[in-house]
Each structure stands twice: as C-alpha cells, then as structure tokens.
Amino acid sequence: EGMEYFDARRKPHNIGKVIVALLFIALCIFVLKQSPGFGGNSVFSRHEPGVTHVLVTGGAGYIGSHASLRLLKDNYRVTIVDNLSRGNKGAVKVLQELFPEPGRLQFIYADLGDQKSVNKIFSENAFDAVMHFAAVAYVGESTMEPLRYYHNITSNTLLILEAMASHGVKTLIYSSTCATYGEPEKMPIIETTPQLPINPYGKAKKMAEDIILDFSKRTDMAVMILRYFNVIGSDPEGRLGEAPRPELREHGRISGACFDAALGVISGLKVKGIDYPTADGTCIRDYIDVTDLVDAHVKALNKAEPSRVGIYNVGTGRGRSVKEFVDACKQATGVDIKIEYLSRRPGDYAEVFSDPTKINSELNWTAQHTPI
Numbered sequence: 001e002g003m004e005y006f007d008a009r010r011k012p013h014n015i016g017k018v019i020v021a022l023l024f025i026a027l028c029i030f031v032l033k034q035s036p037g038f039g040g041n042s043v044f045s046r047h048e049p050g051v052t053h054v055l056v057t058g059g060a061g062y063i064g065s066h067a068s069l070r071l072l073k074d075n076y077r078v079t080i081v082d083n084l085s086r087g088n089k090g091a092v093k094v095l096q097e098l099f100p101e102p103g104r105l106q107f108i109y110a111d112l113g114d115q116k117s118v119n120k121i122f123s124e125n126a127f128d129a130v131m132h133f134a135a136v137a138y139v140g141e142s143t144m145e146p147l148r149y150y151h152n153i154t155s156n157t158l159l160i161l162e163a164m165a166s167h168g169v170k171t172l173i174y175s176s177t178c179a180t181y182g183e184p185e186k187m188p189i190i191e192t193t194p195q196l197p198i199n200p201y202g203k204a205k206k207m208a209e210d211i212i213l214d215f216s217k218r219t220d221m222a223v224m225i226l227r228y229f230n231v232i233g234s235d236p237e238g239r240l241g242e243a244p245r246p247e248l249r250e251h252g253r254i255s256g257a258c259f260d261a262a263l264g265v266i267s268g269l270k271v272k273g274i275d276y277p278t279a280d281g282t283c284i285r286d287y288i289d290v291t292d293l294v295d296a297h298v299k300a301l302n303k304a305e306p307s308r309v310g311i312y313n314v315g316t317g318r319g320r321s322v323k324e325f326v327d328a329c330k331q332a333t334g335v336d337i338k339i340e341y342l343s344r345r346p347g348d349y350a351e352v353f354s355d356p357t358k359i360n361s362e363l364n365w366t367a368q369h370t371p372i
Helices: 002-034 062-073 089-098 115-124 139-144 146-167 200-216 246-251 254-263 290-303 322-333 357-363
Strands: 053-057 077-082 105-109 129-132 171-177 222-228 230-232 269-272 287-289 308-314 339-342
Touching: 053 062, 062 077, 062 089, 062 129, 062 290, 077 089, 089 105, 115 146, 129 146, 129 290, 139 146, 139 200, 139 246, 146 171, 146 200, 171 200, 171 290, 200 222, 200 308, 222 290, 230 254, 230 290, 246 254, 254 269, 254 322, 269 322, 287 290, 290 308, 290 357, 308 357
Parallel strands: 053 077, 053 129, 077 105, 129 171, 171 222, 222 308, 230 287, 269 339
Antiparallel strands: none
16 A cells, blocks of 8 residues: 555656656757758758759769869859768868858768668758769779679669659769770760770760660750760869779879879889870870869759750860870979889770860860860
C-alpha cells in the first residue's frame, strides 16, 4: 500500500516534466526551422526570381572550381557536389572564404554514383541548371581501368539525367571532350567530324553524349555539350589551380608535369612518344586556357534554349607540339627541365586541334589566352 501511495504522488510531477520536455522540443524545432540551413526553409531549396541556382558537379575539381568561381563572381547561386575522390577540399575553402554571404555557395559531399544521395540532393534543392563536370579524366588510366570509367562517366551521367527529369530541372551544360573524336583523318576537327573514340575515356564520354541526345529528343530540355581540347592554366590571381594527388601525377596533364619538374616536385619530365608523324615527333594538341573554357560555359548557359541542343568544340584552333610546350615552360620558369623520352602512351593519338568557328559565331566566344 505504501508503494501505491508513493507512485500516485509522483505521477503529476512526471506529467509536468513531460510537458516541459515537449515544449522544449517544440521550441527547438521552431528555432531550427527558422535557421537558414534547415531543409525546407533554406534559400537553396526555393526558386528565387532573378537568381539562377546552378548545380556544379565536380566543383572541387580543377575545371569545376574555376567554373564555380566565375559563376559566383557573376552572382549565380552555386551548389557544389563532389566526393573529393579527385577534387580538392582546399578549392572549396577558397571559394567559401571569397563568398561567405548566406545563400551564395553550398558544398555537399556526396557520390554521384549513389542514386539515393542524388535524389535527396535534387529534392532538397531548387536547381535551375546543372553543369556536369564530375568525371575521372585520364586517357592512360582509362585503358587500365575501363570499368571505372564507364561507371563514373556514363552511368553517373544517366543518374543525373534521371534526377533532372524527375525534379523538373531543364538546363544541362555537359563537359565532353575531343577524345570522343578519336583520331580523325582530317584536321582541324569540326563538330560534325565522325566520333570514333579509341580509348575508354573517349568512349564513355561519347556514350554519355548519346544518352543525353536521345533523352533530349523526348523533352524540352535545354542542352549544351562542350567538347574540350587540352585544358591548361589556372586562375590569373592564383587563388585556384590544378592539384592532382601524387599517385595520379603520372597520368596527369603535360602542364602540371612541366611545373612539377620546374619546382623539383618530380626529378624531371617524361615525354611519352617521340616517333609520331608530326614535325618534331611529339604529339600535337590544342591547349585551351581554363579561364577561356569557363567563359565558354557561362556563354553556353546564357544561350541555352528549351528543346534545343548545342554542341561546340572549345579550343583555340591552333595545335602545339609537346616539345613546343616544354620549351615554353623552360622559358617561362627559367629552369632547364630534365627530359626523359619514353615510348608512346597507350590510347594516344598524334595530332588533335579544333576549328572553333561554330562557337565563335553562335556563342560569340573566342579564346583570349592563346600565347603558350
């Protein structure tokens, strides 16, 4: 009996505690809902007149970070999605420090191969356009790890398209490559040059292009496909650059390798292939500055029209040999870089350069940074 009496006395006291706790939880939820980062109430989750919200996939990477910088400078709202497998958290930090104002930039750490994550991102954010940069992008590596390339490029692009379709995002700017052309018989390369890629990187990008084109025929999507040539350079103010992981440097671009050699990060430069049918025996490429490339993206975004697909080569229209590039690097750095000549890299081609006439006339774009 004593026990029952004791319990009965405590019940009202417990109910009071529960009520206080419930009130406290309700207050917390209310405060959270008012805070800018909370799902439904975030500025990123609603369309705003006069503000274009761009999803930049791979925005922590080399080209994606430069594109994000330019978009932010031009007052776009930017969401970067990157799994940092190739991108750099440092680049995101730089952008966050440059644009700290709420509603300007958000970074989401996620893998675009994960359909659940992709759907969650699209349902929680009101995107107006997608710039799809995220991709593994080394020709040599693609011949060694083809499945990785088909997964990361072709399959992930398919997931992005499905998410765009189910969430009504109508504009896509797609990063493609001159590798989709393979080794054409005629130079320069125009947009109607037959696409016969010769390595898994080029093939995976070509497949992704085909999927985009087939899908766009059934929708009123605005699509721009930009086929880049060899991207070099960095932000003129030195805030961003290209910083591949040490283990990826062997696959890396000639520009990065030249400067690594000049800085003593690597002992010298390995030039792969000196028996190509070119004037000096080394490969000829069309080197396009990243600042120019990003300008082409912004122009493409501004000119994108519903139910229309634009396909453009983005290059300077002039080919330079690897040897010319190395000589220019020696001259610019003042370092007599040690060069080791090796056999050809698998999946490589002798000569590739663009004819940028179409992008010049239709998007009013011309490369400005052309002297090597």
